[in-house]
Amino acid sequence: MTELLLIHSGGTIGMVPGPEGLTPKAGLLESHVAARLPEGVTLRTHAFDPLLDSAEVGPRQWNLFLDLIEAHPDMPVILTHGTDTMAFTGAALTQALVGTGRRVVLCGAMHPLDQGGDAEGNLDLALQAVLAGGVGVDLAFAGRLLPAAGLVKHDSHAEDSFRSQPQAPAGVPAHRRFDGRRLAVLTLTPGLPAAALRAALAELDGAVLRVFGAGTVMSDAALLQVLADAAAAGKRLRAVSQCEAGGLEPGAYAAGAALWAAGVENGGTDTPEAALIRLWLA
Structure with missing residues (x-):
């Protein structure tokens, strides 16, 4: 039976x-x-x-x-x-x-x-x-x-x-339950004020960042400093592409170098949803 x-x-x-x-x-x-x-x-x-x-x-x-x-x-x-x-x-x-x-x-x-x-x-x-x-x-x-x-x-x-969308294999998670950490998906858009991003990250313990294409970001020194400060403070930041398919490829464009230098993780082919869960279960 x-x-x-x-x-x-x-x-x-x-x-x-x-x-x-x-x-x-x-x-x-x-x-x-x-x-x-x-x-x-x-x-x-x-x-x-x-x-x-x-x-x-x-x-x-x-x-x-x-x-x-x-x-x-x-x-x-x-x-x-x-x-x-x-x-x-x-x-x-x-x-x-x-x-x-x-x-x-x-x-x-x-x-x-x-x-x-x-x-x-x-x-x-x-x-x-x-x-x-x-x-x-x-x-x-x-x-x-x-x-x-x-x-x-x-x-x-x-x-x-x-x-x-195909995802990289997930390993056995550090946790199998979802705790009270404050996590969110944030989208980087042209003209986004650095102060707005700083305010959002101040309320979060970590975030998924939807970035452009294969992994590029605007060359806004103030915005990049916000990301570096958040990473230095122990907030996990994981980047994914705003494109539905294809994922990120660090090193493909110089316009993405500052993203990785700031301490942002490469989410690869993660969907935003999958990347958010990876942060939660890490």
């Missing part, structure tokens, strides 16, 4: 139309999963109460997901989740579960169940994938099984809304 753990956190997949727009409906997702189970599979379910919009999912919820996964050590897991922060949760679970041998398949949808959209197909794919065995964290979406390590929500409306 195979046991399957369903963690239903919320999201569009489990919503129904209401007078003010889509709203979560308790039990809807669970009934659809139960109706699809093959013979010999027992379902264990944990549904969040209240169900969450994915905009509310962050470090505290990632810890809860991990607690539930660890509390059911022999079960493959389907985690249903809204799409807006799916990339962050995908990176968080992928990196936190390295070396544990666990199988987790994320699932969400751009349209709710029973509305003639993508939800049923995504759920069918998730069940097929998780019951096939294996190790690792993937997303079942739009007919494809995508590695969750480098998810990018590419389109805010289309059913085929996700891409997965």
Whole structure:
């Protein structure tokens, strides 16, 4: 007898139309999963109460997901989740579960169940994938099984809304839980005042910096000094590209040399989400 753990956190997949727009409906997702189970599979379910919009999912919820996964050590897991922060949760679970041998398949949808959209197909794919065995964290979406390590929500409306960018292998993390460190993703833009960057970093313990192209930055001495001062103060800064694919290549352009001289880490092919999780679990 195979046991399957369903963690239903919320999201569009489990919503129904209401007078003010889509709203979560308790039990809807669970009934659809139960109706699809093959013979010999027992379902264990944990549904969040209240169900969450994915905009509310962050470090505290990632810890809860991990607690539930660890509390059911022999079960493959389907985690249903809204799409807006799916990339962050995908990176968080992928990196936190390295070396544990666990199988987790994320699932969400751009349209709710029973509305003639993508939800049923995504759920069918998730069940097929998780019951096939294996190790690792993937997303079942739009007919494809995508590695969750480098998810990018590419389109805010289309059913085929996700891409997965290849990521460098993650080692076993120093921590498997998310603490209270203050971390964020900051984007460097033309004309960004050094004082604004300094003010942001003053409130943070570390940051992911989205820089230009293959790893360049403006030649603003004041801004570069802000980065150097933050790194010297022990704030970890990790750079990633503002481009969706390709990553960084230190040394390709002289315009990036000051970035590395300031003590900023090379995030390579990290997505911003993956880089943020690397900082959290370091």
